[in-house]
Amino acid sequence: MERIRTPPRPHWQAKLDEIGFPFHTDADGTPYWDESAHWRFSLAEIETLEAAAEEVYRLCEEAVDHVVARRLYEAVGIPRWAAPAIEASWAGRDGLDMALYARFDFAWDGKGGPPKALELNAETPTSLYETAVAQWCWLQDVHPEADQFNSLEEALAERWQARMRTSPGLASRTEAVHFTCLMPHPEDEATIAYLQTLALRAGMTTKAMPIQDIRYDDATGCFLDDRGLPIRHLMKLYPWDWMIRETTGRELVTAAAQGRIRLIEPAWKMVMASKGLFALLWELNPGHPNLLPTALDRAGFPAGGTVVAKPLLGREGRNVSIATLDAAGFPIGQPIAETGGPYSDDGWVYQAFTPLAEADGNHAVFGVWMAGGTPCGLGVREDRALITGNTSRFVPHRIAGT
Amino acid sequence: MKRSRTVAALLLGGFSPILVACGEDGPEAVTVYPSVEACTAEKAAGDCAAAFAAARDEHLASAPRFASRAACEAEMGDGACVPGDENRGSSVGNVFVPALVGFMIGRSLTGSYAQPVYFDRQGYARSGATQIGRLPAVPERKDESRQSSGGGGGSIGSFNSYYRSGDATAGKSFTVPTAGRSAGFGSTGASRGFSGS
Numbered sequence: 001m002e003r004i005r006t007p008p009r010p011h012w013q014a015k016l017d018e019i020g021f022p023f024h025t026d027a028d029g030t031p032y033w034d035e036s037a038h039w040r041f042s043l044a045e046i047e048t049l050e051a052a053a054e055e056v057y058r059l060c061e062e063a064v065d066h067v068v069a070r071r072l073y074e075a076v077g078i079p080r081w082a083a084p085a086i087e088a089s090w091a092g093r094d095g096l097d098m099a100l101y102a103r104f105d106f107a108w109d110g111k112g113g114p115p116k117a118l119e120l121n122a123e124t125p126t127s128l129y130e131t132a133v134a135q136w137c138w139l140q141d142v143h144p145e146a147d148q149f150n151s152l153e154e155a156l157a158e159r160w161q162a163r164m165r166t167s168p169g170l171a172s173r174t175e176a177v178h179f180t181c182l183m184p185h186p187e188d189e190a191t192i193a194y195l196q197t198l199a200l201r202a203g204m205t206t207k208a209m210p211i212q213d214i215r216y217d218d219a220t221g222c223f224l225d226d227r228g229l230p231i232r233h234l235m236k237l238y239p240w241d242w243m244i245r246e247t248t249g250r251e252l253v254t255a256a257a258q259g260r261i262r263l264i265e266p267a268w269k270m271v272m273a274s275k276g277l278f279a280l281l282w283e284l285n286p287g288h289p290n291l292l293p294t295a296l297d298r299a300g301f302p303a304g305g306t307v308v309a310k311p312l313l314g315r316e317g318r319n320v321s322i323a324t325l326d327a328a329g330f331p332i333g334q335p336i337a338e339t340g341g342p343y344s345d346d347g348w349v350y351q352a353f354t355p356l357a358e359a360d361g362n363h364a365v366f367g368v369w370m371a372g373g374t375p376c377g378l379g380v381r382e383d384r385a386l387i388t389g390n391t392s393r394f395v396p397h398r399i400a401g402t
Numbered sequence: 403m404k405r406s407r408t409v410a411a412l413l414l415g416g417f418s419p420i421l422v423a424c425g426e427d428g429p430e431a432v433t434v435y436p437s438v439e440a441c442t443a444e445k446a447a448g449d450c451a452a453a454f455a456a457a458r459d460e461h462l463a464s465a466p467r468f469a470s471r472a473a474c475e476a477e478m479g480d481g482a483c484v485p486g487d488e489n490r491g492s493s494v495g496n497v498f499v500p501a502l503v504g505f506m507i508g509r510s511l512t513g514s515y516a517q518p519v520y521f522d523r524q525g526y527a528r529s530g531a532t533q534i535g536r537l538p539a540v541p542e543r544k545d546e547s548r549q550s551s552g553g554g555g556g557s558i559g560s561f562n563s564y565y566r567s568g569d570a571t572a573g574k575s576f577t578v579p580t581a582g583r584s585a586g587f588g589s590t591g592a593s594r595g596f597s598g599s
Contacts, residue, residue, distance in 0.1 A: 247586025
C-alpha cells in the first residue's frame with residue numbers, strides 16, 4: 001500500500017456538489033473530502049482486508065450469539081429489559097431481522113503483520129455515500145481503467161431485494177419502508193435518501209420522515225407516521241440505545257419483540273455495535289491474529305503497555321484516550337492523546353494500542369464495509385492525530401499492481 | 403472487478419427525487435431536473451428531451467393503471483392523475499395513470515439508466531417499475547383531525563425534500579389524523595448532536 005499525492009481534479013468542489021455531496025468541506029474551511037492524495041493497494045492487500053473482515057464478522061456473530069444465549073447484556077452496556085427485542089430479532093436474523101450493513105475499522109500498515117480490527121460500527125456507520133458514490137466518481141474521472149474495492153451499492157441493493165423476498169407485505173407493496181433520522185440534518189438526510197434510492201430501485205414503496213414526528217398509538221401498540229399510518233418497517237439512522245431510553249423506548253422494545261414493527265438495523269445490532277463486544281471477542285478467541293487484546297478491566301494489561309480507552313457506547317471517536325499504564329492499570333503521566341465528548345457515563349472498554357498506517361504525518365484507518373456478512377467496500381479516513389473522529393478526512397483509493 | 407457497475411447520485415436541494423449523473427465526460431451523463439424547462443435552462447435541449455423520453459417511456463410501460471380518474475386520485479392524490487391515452491405513442495390505453503413527478507437517473511460504466519418516481523396521496527414515494535399494491539386505509543379520526551397544507555414539508559431548496567410528496571398534493575389540503583401521541587424519539591440526538599459512528 002502506498003499514499004500517493006495527486007493534484008485534485010479541477011473544480012473538485014463543484015463536482016462533489018453536483019453528485020449530491022456538498023459536505024466536502026468542514027465549517028472551518030478545512031477539507032473533509034481530501035483528493036490531494038489517494039491510497040493505492042495491491043489486489044492481494046485488498047483480499048487480505050476482505051478476508052480479515054469476513055472472518056472477524058463471523059466471530060462477531062458468534063459473540064452476539066454468546067451474549068444472547070447467556071443474557072450477558074449488562075456486560076456490553078445494554079439494559080436487560082431490552083432483551084425481548086434483541087432475542088426475537090436474533091431468532092429472525094435469517095429473515096426479516098437480517099442485517100443491512102456495518103463498517104469495520106481496521107488498523108494495518110501492510111508491513112507483514114495481519115490487519116487488526118479496532119471496532120465494528122454495526123448500527124449507524126458513517127461515510128456511506130462518500131464510499132459508495134463520491135470515490136466511485138473520483139475513480140471514474142481520474143483512473144477510469146483502475147479498479148476499487150467498492151461494490152457497496154450493488155451489495156446494498158441486493159440486501160433490499162433479499163428483504164423483499166422475505167416479506168410478502170413488502171413484495172406486494174402493501175407495506176412500505178419508512179426512512180427516518182433527525183431532521184433537519186442535511187448529511188444524515190442525504191444518507192437515508194441514498195438508502196431510499198436503492199430501496200426504490202428494488203421496487204419498494206418508501207417514505208422519508210423526521211424521527212421526531214413518529215407517533216405511538218397506545219390502543220394498537222403501533223408506531224405511526226406523520227399521516228397516521230402504521231409503520232411496519234423502519235430504516236432509522238439513529239441508535240437503538242438512544243431510542244430505547246426515550247419516551248416510548250419500552251413500547252418500542254415490546255412492539256419489535258412482537259413483530260409489529262421491524263427495524264433496520266434490527267435490535268440485535270445493539271449488541272454487535274457495543275464496543276464491549278470486542279472484549280468478549282478477545283475472551284472467546286484469545287490471540288486471534290485479526291484481534292487486539294481487549295478487556296473491560298484495564299488491570300489486565302502488561303505494565304508499560306499502551307492502551308486505548310473507549311466508551312462502551314461511544315461514537316465518532318469521542319471520549320477516547322490513549323495512555324501507557326503501570327502494573328496496577330493506572331496511566332503513567334499524561335495521556336498520549338485524548339478527545340472530549342458526552343459519552344462518559346456508560347462504562348469503558350480497553351484495547352491494546354496498535355499503530356495505524358502512517359504516511360506524510362497522516363494516520364489512516366481502513367473502513368471495510370459489510371453488506372450482511374459480506375465485505376463489499378473500503379473507505380479510508382485520515383487524521384494528523386492518532387484518534388480518528390468525525391472530522392477525519394476521507395481519502396479515496398484505487399487498486400493497482402506494484 | 404471489485405467495483406459497482408453503476409452508482410446513483412443525489413442532487414441536494416432539489417425538489418423531490420432528482421438524481422444526477424457524475425462527471426461530464428460522456429453524452430449519457432445527463433443532469434436531470436424536475437421539468438424539461440428547468441433542464442433546458444442549463445443544458446442542451448436535446449439532452450433534456452432524451453432523458454425525459456427515457457423516463458417517460460419507462461413510466462408509460464410500467465405505471466400503475468386505474469380504470470377511472472377517481473380511482474387514481476383516491477390513491478395518488480387530487481389532481482395527481484392524467485389519462486393514459488393522452489400520451490402519444492402510449493400503449494396504456496383508456497386508463498388513468500399518475501403524472502410523472504420526477505425520476506432517477508444513475509451513471510453506469512457503459513451509460514445511464516432512468517426510472518420514474520411518483521408520490522401517492524399519503525406521501526409514499528414509489529418507483530415506476532412495479533405495480534402498486536393497496537396500502538392500509540387511514541384510520542378515521544375526524545373528531546381529532548387538524549388541517550395541514552400538503553407537500554409533506556418538501557420545498558425547493560430544502561434538504562428535507564427528498565422523496566417527499568411534491569406536485570401531487572402541493573397546495574391541497576388533507577386531513578392528518580392525530581392518533582396516538584408523540585413517540586418522543588430524537589431527543590438524545592438533538593441534545594448530543596450527530597449520531598453516526
